Amino acid sequence: MKLDGLLPDSEDDEQLEERECFENKYYAIIAQAECILGTESVPSTNLRSLKLLGEPTEHWDTLIIYMVVSKLDDSTERAWEKHRSELGLGEQQKDGKVVVQSEVERACQEDFVLNTRRDPQGRFIVKIPFSESPTLLGDSYTQAYRRLVALEKRLSRSTNCAQLYKAFIDEYISLGHMDRIHDFPTPHYFMPHFCVFNENSTTTKLRVVFDASAKSTSDKSLNDLQMVGPPIQGDLFAILLRFRENAYIACADIEKMYRQVLIDVSQRDLQLILWRSNPAAPLEIYRLNTVTYGTASAPFLSVRCLRQLAMECNDVDVKRIITHDFYVDDMITGSDDKDELLKLCEKTANVLSTGCFPLRKWVFNFKNDSLPSSHTLKDLSLGEPGIGLTYPPQSKTLGLSWISQSDQLNYQSKVRLPSTKITKRVILSTISQIFDPLGLLSPTIMTVKILLQRLWLLKTDWDTQLPEEVADEFKRFLSNLDVLSCLRIPRHTFTKHHIRAELHIFTDASQKAYGACAYIRTLTQNGSVSEGQY
Template sequence: MPHHGVYREHATTSRLRVVFEANTPSSSGKSLNDLQYVGPAIQGDLIGILLRFRECRYVACADIEKMYRQVSVDPKQRDLQMILWRDNPSDPIQTYHLNTVTYGEASAAFLSCRCLKQLANECNDPDVARTIHNDFYVDDMCTGDDSASKLLKICHDTANVLQSGCFPLRKWIFNFDNDLSRSEMAKELSLGEDSQCKTLGLGWYNLSDELYFHTKFSGGTEDITKRKILSGASQIFDPIGLINPVITTAKTLLQSLYLLKLGWDEIVPLNIAQSWISFVNSLSSLNEIRIPRYVMGCNNTRKELNIFTDASQMINKLFVWEVAYRTP
């Protein structure tokens, strides 16, 4: 199985990440991933996790250290996970078996998440079981409670249960002071395996308890094609629609391109190119936006979820979510 290293300059951990290319065809024309089942989705929906993350007054985030590497593969299957290696070009090539679940394989996420689910199924503590079942997205945990002391207990007990399955929790972040909390931190909420591909993602400042958008977005200003616009738009991470009015610009541009029936690598018309450049240049201002993470409010007597839809042909299925409160 071919592999190579990817160096991430601004990563806080694992700056050099190994990428295993399980999609590479062998002499048979089939790759390892062609022969694997992906497995069903068994974790909570990302939108649901982030919406629940905004409901509780006290919240905590953590992630599992090297999650995939904590799960052993059946020895009978390890011949499918062989790599070649040598320290120096003059050394003879050696063959190694990868003994654990390997990032880049089609089944990796399911196998690891299924182990988490089993720990939850066997857990006798309903709060811990609920946390593992509902508040994990791959290896990232976002959980909360309206009681700080109860949340700390849930975090402590959840960490113990996961440790029993060799899934150590690390990088704890809270929005209140406690023995586990670190100094002021910013947590990226661009969760999951593809988070490194998001150049515009959702983040959270723990002490001010605010959501923000961080962006290194660069859509390019030369030879703008339909492919480049679609690629750029797909890198924007806004699962709960906080910046829908901004992203709508990119969506309407894509809609216009499909109506023109342009090829993927054709240069787009000048008016669309200018609109795209203007859109890309405006994204840097998103860094200044701060959104309160906690939406439930204090001392409210009634909560309402209002959903507004727009039937405009230009903005199809654009949803704006709002929570209204009534105080005494």
């Protein structure tokens, strides 16, 4: 990557001096970056590993540019700003940090602003943001019918699943979220559908997912044609850190968040499905009317509607909660004043209701009469399943939860010893299902990561059965995970009414691993001291 183009050619002495200063800083930081990323001719081990794992590396230049800009002084920053537009990059704020946006992401934002409106009840009506024309879609009916028949065969083997599936579809119809139709224009798109069963859900055990990635006969799917949009949901790590700061906590989620947003009538024929209550019944065609779970732009469209409510809100505190304390449909907020928190919750719920986003499943760590808690255990793997994580959604081997009554964090273990042979793929899959965003279990999880590191060094194939001693070591790790369910970690890390807070960080390393641990130390007016792992 060259510096040419970032600054104009300078002519006078002052401009030459400014350019030379810029170049010195620029190339010094590029040298550091190349130690990490390597160069095009000699990529580093890190970059080669990313390519082997399928990570996109074509935009590393943009990343390096951003690393440079974040380290430069104000005068050089102004020079960068002057020429940033020439590189096709936009910016937005996210949790106080500047996030670089691509041209496509900016186009998606502009599409939302131009095409979004509200109905008389305040409900948002959006358009699917397309990067390519839907006329490129081929036949999708045949595949949708074939997959419906396959689905019916699977459901015939489980009466319970079949009943839940039918109940889900019936609810969809009764709420007006889809309508039966008899004819449809071109272009149109039929989405196959399948179910995801979540036995730990307190509301919806079975969720129907619509597969908008299914290819039509033109080798294009509905998702292929959509702009995904920038990731504008709150930062999960930042939300969980703030979750540990306040004495009083409130959690809730938005009921059926995606389906509270309507798709413009002109685009609904791109969301067709086939359905019948049983294989002997006549085949029926339905058109989905709302933002659909399984479409590429659904997370952006629904979260962007929330952000719009925040932008239009005049209450600074409610604006902050909607902008920073939501991860997709989950809200986690707090305050050191119990009464103030309840008022904030009520005001936030009122603002969201103006956009037809009802809050439900309230959880507090204290008793109250205005918004009584409906649950005592809150799963902290926030957001809709499959959003920002994996799709289709996976179950977690180990998940972080909050016990509201005792105000403690704990880990729910769902360990299942693999019934198949132990391979490197099985081990990596298990590690990826451990949800520990705060890193509190790092000393325990590190053992299996070191095991995986050994397998990388041995160049073991992904699906080759591992030696018995390695498999036994992995099984011992899984069996020991159950013990972690006994852990109880205080959620609140700050002392109430403290006058001083200190962050202490300890680090260490060995040949096999390195780590860091952060503690918050607070001091009160009367001299009492409290420490908590952060």
